[in-house]
Amino acid sequence: MSTLDSKIPEGPIKDKWTNHKNNIRLVNPANKRLIDVIVVGTGLAGGSAAASLAELGYNVKAFCFQDSPRRAHSIAAQGGINAAKNYQNDGDSIYRLFYDTVKGGDYRSREANVYRLAEVSGNIIDQCVAQGVPFAREYGGLLDNRSFGGVQVSRTFYAKGQTGQQLLLGAYSAMSRQIGKGRIKMYDRHEMLELVIVDGKARGIIARNLITGEIERHSAHAVVLASGGYGNVFFLSTNAMGSNATAAWRAHKKGAYFANPCFTQIHPTCIPRSGEHQSKLTLMSESLRNDGRIWVPKKKEDVLAIREGKKKPTDIPEEDRDYYLERRYPAFGNLVPRDVASRAAKERCDAGYGVNATGEAVFLDFSSAIMRYGREKANMLGEHNASEERIKELGKEVIEAKYGNLFQMYQKITDDNPYETPMMIYPAVHYTMGGLWVDYNLMTTIPGLYAAGECNFSDHGANRLGASALMQGLADGYFVLPYTIGDYLADDIRTGPIPTDTPEFDEAEKSVKERLNKFINNNGKHSVDYYHRQLGNIMWNYVGMARNAEGLKKAISDIRALRDEYHKNVRVPGSADEFNPELEKATRVADFLELGELMAVDALNRNESCGGHFREEYQTEDGEALRDDKNYAYVAAWEWTGDPSEEKLHKEELKFEYIELKTRSYK
Amino acid sequence: MNLTLKIWRQKNKNDKGRLETYQVSNISPDSSFLEMLDVLNEQLINEGKEPVAFDHDCREGICGMCSLYINGEAHGPDRGVTTCQLHMRKFKDGDTIYIEPWRSAAFPVIKDLVVDRSAFDRIMAAGGFVSVNTSGNTQDANNIPIPKDDADKAFDAATCIGCGACVATCKNGSAMLFVSAKVSQFALLPQGKVEATRRVHNMVKQMDEEGFGNCSNTGACEVECPKGISLENIARMNREYLKASIISEDEE
Ligand SMILES: Cc1cc2nc3c(=O)[nH]c(=O)nc-3n(C[C@H](O)[C@H](O)[C@H](O)COP(=O)(O)OP(=O)(O)OC[C@H]3O[C@@H](n4cnc5c(N)ncnc54)[C@H](O)[C@@H]3O)c2cc1C
Numbered sequence A: 001m002s003t004l005d006s007k008i009p010e011g012p013i014k015d016k017w018t019n020h021k022n023n024i025r026l027v028n029p030a031n032k033r034l035i036d037v038i039v040v041g042t043g044l045a046g047g048s049a050a051a052s053l054a055e056l057g058y059n060v061k062a063f064c065f066q067d068s069p070r071r072a073h074s075i076a077a078q079g080g081i082n083a084a085k086n087y088q089n090d091g092d093s094i095y096r097l098f099y100d101t102v103k104g105g106d107y108r109s110r111e112a113n114v115y116r117l118a119e120v121s122g123n124i125i126d127q128c129v130a131q132g133v134p135f136a137r138e139y140g141g142l143l144d145n146r147s148f149g150g151v152q153v154s155r156t157f158y159a160k161g162q163t164g165q166q167l168l169l170g171a172y173s174a175m176s177r178q179i180g181k182g183r184i185k186m187y188d189r190h191e192m193l194e195l196v197i198v199d200g201k202a203r204g205i206i207a208r209n210l211i212t213g214e215i216e217r218h219s220a221h222a223v224v225l226a227s228g229g230y231g232n233v234f235f236l237s238t239n240a241m242g243s244n245a246t247a248a249w250r251a252h253k254k255g256a257y258f259a260n261p262c263f264t265q266i267h268p269t270c271i272p273r274s275g276e277h278q279s280k281l282t283l284m285s286e287s288l289r290n291d292g293r294i295w296v297p298k299k300k301e302d303v304l305a306i307r308e309g310k311k312k313p314t315d316i317p318e319e320d321r322d323y324y325l326e327r328r329y330p331a332f333g334n335l336v337p338r339d340v341a342s343r344a345a346k347e348r349c350d351a352g353y354g355v356n357a358t359g360e361a362v363f364l365d366f367s368s369a370i371m372r373y374g375r376e377k378a379n380m381l382g383e384h385n386a387s388e389e390r391i392k393e394l395g396k397e398v399i400e401a402k403y404g405n406l407f408q409m410y411q412k413i414t415d416d417n418p419y420e421t422p423m424m425i426y427p428a429v430h431y432t433m434g435g436l437w438v439d440y441n442l443m444t445t446i447p448g449l450y451a452a453g454e455c456n457f458s459d460h461g462a463n464r465l466g467a468s469a470l471m472q473g474l475a476d477g478y479f480v481l482p483y484t485i486g487d488y489l490a491d492d493i494r495t496g497p498i499p500t501d502t503p504e505f506d507e508a509e510k511s512v513k514e515r516l517n518k519f520i521n522n523n524g525k526h527s528v529d530y531y532h533r534q535l536g537n538i539m540w541n542y543v544g545m546a547r548n549a550e551g552l553k554k555a556i557s558d559i560r561a562l563r564d565e566y567h568k569n570v571r572v573p574g575s576a577d578e579f580n581p582e583l584e585k586a587t588r589v590a591d592f593l594e595l596g597e598l599m600a601v602d603a604l605n606r607n608e609s610c611g612g613h614f615r616e617e618y619q620t621e622d623g624e625a626l627r628d629d630k631n632y633a634y635v636a637a638w639e640w641t642g643d644p645s646e647e648k649l650h651k652e653e654l655k656f657e658y659i660e661l662k663t664r665s666y667k
Numbered sequence B: 001m002n003l004t005l006k007i008w009r010q011k012n013k014n015d016k017g018r019l020e021t022y023q024v025s026n027i028s029p030d031s032s033f034l035e036m037l038d039v040l041n042e043q044l045i046n047e048g049k050e051p052v053a054f055d056h057d058c059r060e061g062i063c064g065m066c067s068l069y070i071n072g073e074a075h076g077p078d079r080g081v082t083t084c085q086l087h088m089r090k091f092k093d094g095d096t097i098y099i100e101p102w103r104s105a106a107f108p109v110i111k112d113l114v115v116d117r118s119a120f121d122r123i124m125a126a127g128g129f130v131s132v133n134t135s136g137n138t139q140d141a142n143n144i145p146i147p148k149d150d151a152d153k154a155f156d157a158a159t160c161i162g163c164g165a166c167v168a169t170c171k172n173g174s175a176m177l178f179v180s181a182k183v184s185q186f187a188l189l190p191q192g193k194v195e196a197t198r199r200v201h202n203m204v205k206q207m208d209e210e211g212f213g214n215c216s217n218t219g220a221c222e223v224e225c226p227k228g229i230s231l232e233n234i235a236r237m238n239r240e241y242l243k244a245s246i247i248s249e250d251e252e
């Protein structure tokens, strides 16, 4: 039944990308000047794509909803970026990164894409260093690495806890150079609200100027969406407040298939929820699991004493602590992949061992690492008889140099000092592996519409490994799209500018204006957040870390009811022709209310557990995910037919020719 | 906690604007300052009034989107944090809190507490980059070792989030701390040194054109900077600038 052509090039996997690049059509420099490309999003994927396409000579129009491209959500990425450089000489290679990523994704990603990602990863680091990205270095002046979950090599490059910031500022400076030259026209504080299709091809967008409220028409020969992930469907997530699905969802409703929507990543180490007015959750980078050990007390009475404040975590002796990851997964210990670590935390907390008042927290403890580093440092300084106190002091300095900003962030939020007492953490929604379906060229099912970065369904299968999203975003933008888009645009060198005074643009603009006016004139009862919070609760309870058929069916009917209620009763103050943040939220939440349902539909369809998608009905005796390769080794790509519950399923069968399908084990 | 808020309300850039008074109650000391404003806004919406517009996105101190002049201090009373990282436990029950936008000729108000900082982007477009193409045909990343100390200093300068607190705090509205952070980052790295002179020249020229004031070395910016960007960067930029003027005189 598949109508999906993934356009994977012929030949052995290690030659596919090179051969493909050699064979695709090019557009000569003089002709590039005649071609316009719209890039929606200026995060790592969009920023790098816009800069690269402009350098090649295309006329680029870039859009973001923040007040500057530098503020895209990528800026918040903390821990690092992977690359198969093997600088540590610990056995890393392109193949191993490829293998780790396919296995980490629980065998639900496309081999050819993942191989290409691993292949270009090294170049990303070269590129970023050339741009002046100040990665962490060793005393010899060479680049330093750390480890991330799910792998046994050190291949993660980093800049303290601000890797995303430094990489994004690199892409932003590359963009700035092109903005200065006039090759990129930057539209900040603009939001894309509709895709315009002319003769079956993506030819433009309708955007709202968020300052004046004006509705604008923008045309181009191709449109790239790099608008990020949709984790905010859950209301509380580690995503920035403005992160949203609107660009992708609008494209979906115009014909772009949406792939694996239910594949959500719940990150194991986030600061637990505190109060009812909480607006977002804060990540504590996975890099902390390099040095932090995760535990809960073995005895229930200790759990209670800690909850009641009668005991401190430091009062619990070593033998009464359950380092449950080290216990269950001796081979990977605290560095198991995220899905595994999150479920293990939930298992302990559900069993009654959660260590805070809500019972939803475990400890992440740095005391061993502080002592280990302290001793090393003392030896380096020749202080062989250093006191316990001195060792601790030196150890803290090392930890501060590695994770200073994360510790500060933690302290500011919780008012606890993590150098002295273990952090409390709990899983939270973090990343979405699902997204717009794309072929090998990153083109969606709409000709001329591309998707890059977190907004496509990408290379991470059912679970993304840490430090691989930054890699993928930059790979897509710097090294893949600049080639593949040319192949498509080669047909457009004689097309000339796309006019915007056509019925297609009229129609798209009209629908946007109607949608906005409906909200403004609704005169409802409750704020947008009031409904968004409820959606978040439904999603977290039934489409979160553990799912089952009954819960998913309930989620579907609850979301439908909430959506009706929302459109009847939401209240949006102010008008459409002014700066109006509530109106921005209203359109985003309307789209979340449809996407959330599709996520549940997809989760209900997938009768297996894989990666971040855990169906309680499908688990092994010791509670591990039970995959069903016979029936579900496919990408589920959904086609909009007018209602989220009526979407049509298309299957892209996944073929594994280079990596054997195995049960994923980290024991 | 119960609080009285005096908040700057301004419909758009042409409106004159004024302080208005609001009450909020039952605020948890563990909530963040922006969550407190969320509560106020929810309250205003329920009363059929217009919520207060303010900029924010990441809410964890890294995107640089949030701003606010709180009780006369950029990013409020706590040190080393942005407004979104400020927590209500820094205030007392019954407090009156004044909340105003950044004030600077180069940052016009858009609405309420939201200002236009695009001048920073234009300074960046004038020279805040290394002129290298993104083709990936660069040399191996480890070909040029960089002394750890230089790399660390470059990193420290590069952690500027472009929030504009330095400008808002400065009595002259100078953007020197922001510009010098970028100039320093690149000047400290071999990759950026090559065009250091041209860069500083172009960025400073753009800074002047945007209407930022002069630096009179009072150092208020360093105190209020949420990222601890150091005044050393300004000294380094001045040295770079001096070199740049000598070279351009030579060229003339
Ligand atoms: C707290 C945190 C830490 C992380 N740490 C790491 C890490 O250490 N390593 C790692 O590999 N990954 C990490 N990730 C994941 C990674 O940061 C993201 O997946 C990645 O940055 C996404 O980049 P992007 O370019 O696809 O989208 P984003 O950076 O989210 O950018 C989206 C862009 O689209 C624009 N946009 C969206 N919708 C519209 C619209 N309708 N109109 C106009 N513009 C629009 C936005 O303005 C923005 O410019 C982390 C994620 C979080 C939340």
Ligand code: SF4
Pocket (backbone or CB within 6 Å): B159, B160, B161, B162, B163, B164, B165, B166, B167, B177, B178, B181, B224, B225, B226, B227, B228, B229
């Ligand atoms: S120097 Fe500091 S205060 Fe100024 S913009 Fe940068 S981070 Fe903000």
Ligand code: FES
Pocket (backbone or CB within 6 Å): B055, B056, B057, B058, B059, B060, B061, B062, B063, B064, B065, B066, B082, B083, B084, B085
């Ligand atoms: S909202 Fe991002 S720094 Fe405050």
